[in-house]
Amino acid sequence: MDLNTIFFGGLALLSFAVFFYLGKMKASKSQTEREDRIDWSGRKFSFRSCITIALAFFLILYFLNFFILS
């Protein structure tokens, strides 16, 4: 077994352990007791603004491509 496998395999195993241990614990109060949490019921999420920003991201990346190629 080479060093690459030992290091990254160890990292994966350690991360698994952290995920299974910490994932089952409640988040800290600074995370759960705040006013600006995400409202997952969908009442606040704006689909139109999401599409607008997504299109902006897309156009920036798309035109960046032509600048790079030219």
Place this chain on the structure above:
Amino acid sequence: MSKHQALDTFGRSGNPVFGNKFDGDAQFRDLPVAQKMTLDGTVNKTGILLSLCFATAAISWNIPNPALMGFGAIGGLILALITMFRPTSAGMTAPLYAASQGLFLGGITVMFESQFPGIAIQAIGLTFGTLASLLVCYKTGIIKPTENFRLMIVSATAGIGLLYIVNIGMLLFGGGEGIGFIHSNGIMGIGFSLFVVGIAALNLVLDFDFIEQGSENGLPKHMEWFGAFSLMVTLVWLYLEILRLLAKLRSN
């Protein structure tokens, strides 16, 4: 007036995908405790999905076959769409999704591994390392997701998705090399991959918040499968992007 300026400018969503899966106390207050979503249950179900994914990935790693990969990729896409629109069926579709994605990932990993030996374990280690470190940041409150955070991450994800769709369209319908720089191993190509890895990783924070709030609000039990499924989708995407990034770095 909302404190989120974008919401005031553009208005509120009526999209069913982001809609009312999740309406706190009113709908689910009367559910018995045993039928409510918990953190414990969601983490265990994520473990089941990961095991299924690894098991089928081992099959296509040992028997690399393009048909098996194609079946996994297309089957996974269909199952993901079904799960997104019908979360009540997640108990059945999420394990099938994980198994089919395993078939796809095993095949694609063996292709990368044959070109760059050792890349698979690096990508696996970095993917789960990212998962664990972001979980620590979320649980301790270092990263605090807000509505604007969600808006930016979902929009960036949609923008990247659109770019990939256009790229596939250009490749299929004679656009030459597609959108060149996203495949290049130059500084821009690597920068683009880093950006995509960053967005994919931040999607994990949204998944953690969804799961945390779902268990706080006592959503129905089947949402444990849905939470585990959303984590799997993000992990699969993150793994693929890390694999591409490492390949670009090593081909220089």
